Amino acid sequence: MTTTMDFTNIATLQAHYRDGTLTPADLVRQLDARIAAANRPEIWISRMGDDAMDRQLAMLDAAWQQHGPAIFDTLPLFGIPFAVKDNIDVAGIPTTAACPAFAYVPDEDAHAVRKLLDAGALLLGKTNLDQFATGLVGTRSPHGAVRNALNPEYVSGGSSAGSAVAVALGMASFTLGTDTAGSGRVPAGFNGIVGLKPTRGLVSTRGVVPACRSLDCVSIFARSVDDAWQVLRCIAGHDPQDPFSRQVAMGGAQPEGKRGYRIAVPDRLEFFGDGAAEAAFDAALLAWATMPGAQIVRIPFQPFADAARLLYAGPWVAERRAAIGELFERDPEALDPTVRGIVAQADGYSAVDAFEGQYRLAALRRQAEASLRDIDFLLVPTAPTMPTIAEVQAEPVLRNSELGYYTNFVNFFDMAALAIPAGYRPDGLPAGVTIVGRAGSDHLLALAGAAFNAPFADARAAAASLAANPLPFSEPTVMLAVVGAHLEGQPLNWQLLERGARKLRSTRTSPDYRLYALAGTTPPKPGLARVDRDGAAIEVETWELPLRLFGSFVAAIPAPLGIGSVRLEDGSTVKGFICEGAALAGARDITHFGGWRAYLRDGQST
Template sequence: MDSKERTMECNALHAAYRARSLTPGQCIEQVLARIAASGRDEVWISRVDAGALRQTASQLDALLASEGADVLARLPLFGVPFAVKDNIDVAGMPTTAACPAFAYTPRRSATVVERLQAAGAILIGKTNLDQFATGLVGTRSPYGVVRNAIDEDYVSGGSSSGSAVAVALGLVSFALGTDTAGSGRVPAGLNNIVGLKPTPGLISTRGVVPACRTLDCVSVFALTVADSWQVLSVAGGYDREDTYSRQIEMRGVRRRGFRIAVPAQLEFFGDAAAEQAFAATLDALRARPECTIGTIDYAPFRDAAALLYQGPWVAERLEASGPLLAEQPEAVHPVVAGIVRQGHDYSALDAFKGQYRLAELRRAAEEALADYDFLLVPTTPTMPRIDAVLEQPVVQNSRLGYYTNFVNFFDMAALAVPGKGRADGLPAGVTLIGAGGADQALAAAAQALLEGGEAQQVAFEPLPFNEPTVRLAVVGAHLQGQPLNWQLVERGARQVAATRTTPHYRLYALRNTTPPKPGLARVLEQGTAIEIEVWELPLRRFGEFVAEIPQPLGIGSLELADGTWVKGFICEPAALADAEDITAFGGWRAYLGRAS
């Protein structure tokens, strides 16, 4: 990633705004200059007028001048330029789905666009795609073939081709794509950027032209995992106007290492450079003590992937493009038309049989991954040249979906990130895949393992809870950084306060506990305020957490310094008889640090 692209990272932009070394107006001038200098008109289908962009930037400049850094906290994507795939509605701009005859101009933006703009992001334009989001190559558009950002002789990937290349070239900080079969991951892998495909239903698809509506996801292209997570934090969340939007129960972040599965049967279609690059990434992961890597049978994943285009789900693509194909067949790209017409070959009986087969494959896949946290695959098995795709459009496209097509079928989340590069200088992305709701766990793992991020920023930035929770006060081994904190974090808990109890408690160091633990006792007299942390935990995980607590500890209620009561650790009085009274230290950390 060169310095030009680095300056477009969300965090870098906000640091520059905070330091007053850059304003949104200056950022937009840089973006306009880069777009003009890029010579990549095929990336875009339409762009926001330069005058309108400058007016928006001027308004943000005024906010920065009046509010200072406070505006960055209030608007988490303040002054961040982004692009939108042109099958996602933007009010007042045509939505074409890369088919001029299909175009319409919506009066309202898609929910995801509304949320991003409300958070201060600046829309630059709408990007090119494989027509009707049908393709993984980036060559099926009347607006031109989108060339790869690293080597223009190679495909950019699709269908979200323009969005990926706009990010890879540093024209915008992030871009929205869509992902049904891999359209938000394949272009990321082929252009050496991050592609976040959320759990289906986590980002609203209201205002998105459907490819297969039951499987479609809005995806995020970004330069870093942290940027993609920041965008998801704004874009995600339940939308009652989208009947496929869901309240998704999020999984916790791994704290005890990573158990990673890899297909036992790897396929690269003869591309030795791709095979060697993936092997190099695996070797780097095996060298890390926190990684355990094993192999699984890839057959159920491969067979499910084949169902997407060789089964009844292709009929779902008739919903958006079928009427136009029937009335104006010449308006539809011939390869796209050939794929969509296959939908007429399937009956309602075929649809049910397909569901039965998919259920069998999903159960087999779940069993294969039962002992692992994630599945790691090459994002694509090969990287074809444009001329090869034009010569064999269906064959080459099918190969690119070998490791992607099954993910939405299995209701999974996925994150594509750059891996070790190929010997020929081309990129070779890898993708981490996890169960539905594992979005944050994937991002934290990718940042730690594949980006080398020591801080694991996204591990401490969970999405808001959308389910019942319980607040729990911890006083010892479950504190942040202590040996049992993982029992909270891996269950999706997050710290909400560092505070003290009322001055009615005494603290003891218990004997013969591993790891060492304190005991807390409420007293009427001669007590002290004890340092604690308050964590919020999904109610559905509270019972199993309590089941792990060994005697003489248990869960009761604690009174906090502000007079509120929360659940918290208490100790059986009998265990305190021979325990060391450490109340004078005021907290467990101070006691542990007594020798230093």
């Protein structure tokens, strides 16, 4: 049985697979028809051939026949259609980077592609881009300018142009792009979708044609933050074969309302005369400011803007020359004229210039870090203006330069970023904002972005799902038992969440503890004490906390509480809350309630 699908989210497709109203083969037929009806050949550079597609479908069908709906436990992206930017390798399919003279056929999939296929995702093909990922406009390709999904007179944004438009037009559930200077964010903003740019090194770039290898990231386009996060969970992780991959220590995150977000905004905003873009950002900023507990802080933006200019007006253009290799010398006419002009600037820089550029960047980064101290994330327009294709063709370098004003600094400063829809401009074009956080803030940004997008989708439920599904730890951790105000949903739980702690399970202590309601504590707290006799098992939760942040958590615990060792009902011993004996004298014994929650619910007023 088939159904006509609106490819809005992964959960929708999975629900149809589960109830038998859709199969991957049905989906491919519908997608082929949708792609043909759209008549947008500039989106694609190559599509999977019939034989390759049949092999994918046969593997998925065999997996379903063996496991049925339980397949999602082992293949979390079973049958979810995706495409990749054509500077990302797919075994047996030419990688061109939108330059036919550069084309080669790889023997292996890019690391990220292989992980997606291993998760059951369904590869449709490879998408168009600004040649060699050099541009933010989507017009620098021999395959034609990729037109905007909502208004074809406007640019799609680049360089991941085809990847963004394919998602916006419902040709795929998600796509992979790359991001060096904003290529995973600007196209998202211009086409009304989500663009997730992870912390540099969180996703392997092995099998990706580099633009600036020291800065490049694999990015994700999707229709929702939740979908993008699900994809990131499948492809993130250290790759020892990629010298630029790293084990990223994740920062803390918290759902909306636990503690208001502390949001930085540039002290001076630039829109290059685009009043509609300015009005859209003003409206978005107001929406952020009205989120529960939000604090808006204006910070100096000059260090960020100065760093942004370094990317193309500094020695880093030589890294783009290195990526292209000998093709530039052998056949310069094979390059797009604008790309060729940018890369040719490398001849004007020396090794001394490269070092001086690094010194200048280090100074700017230190200034930026100082301004972001005690800030959760920076909020900026995804792009300051949105030009037409004709405007870009008239002034290709100037218009492109304007689009990088709020994006170019991000990878320089080793930050994560999430571009999200923000409604529409007064002229009806899509508006987007980007939230930018320090390295390892990926989960925090996802939760904040999902909360902001609540008016545009069922994102509050997605935020709850996101909170419960962080990336796996890649660093030493400590297990902690909590018994009172730090329990999930209790007033001090945010102190765990902001340090990246994750709940493992609800359990009980061994049956030799007593629990007391302490007097004069704000918020109210219990005291847990181990006893030699007449004890009971007390409800606790175990949480996993990064070891590097355990000390700061302990330092914030006020007397008479402290951290010691707590024995659990399974016989194991973990770190946990204990109480000074002197504080228990005269405290109310609440052991018979079995736990703090039961006492708050049934016994606090008795």
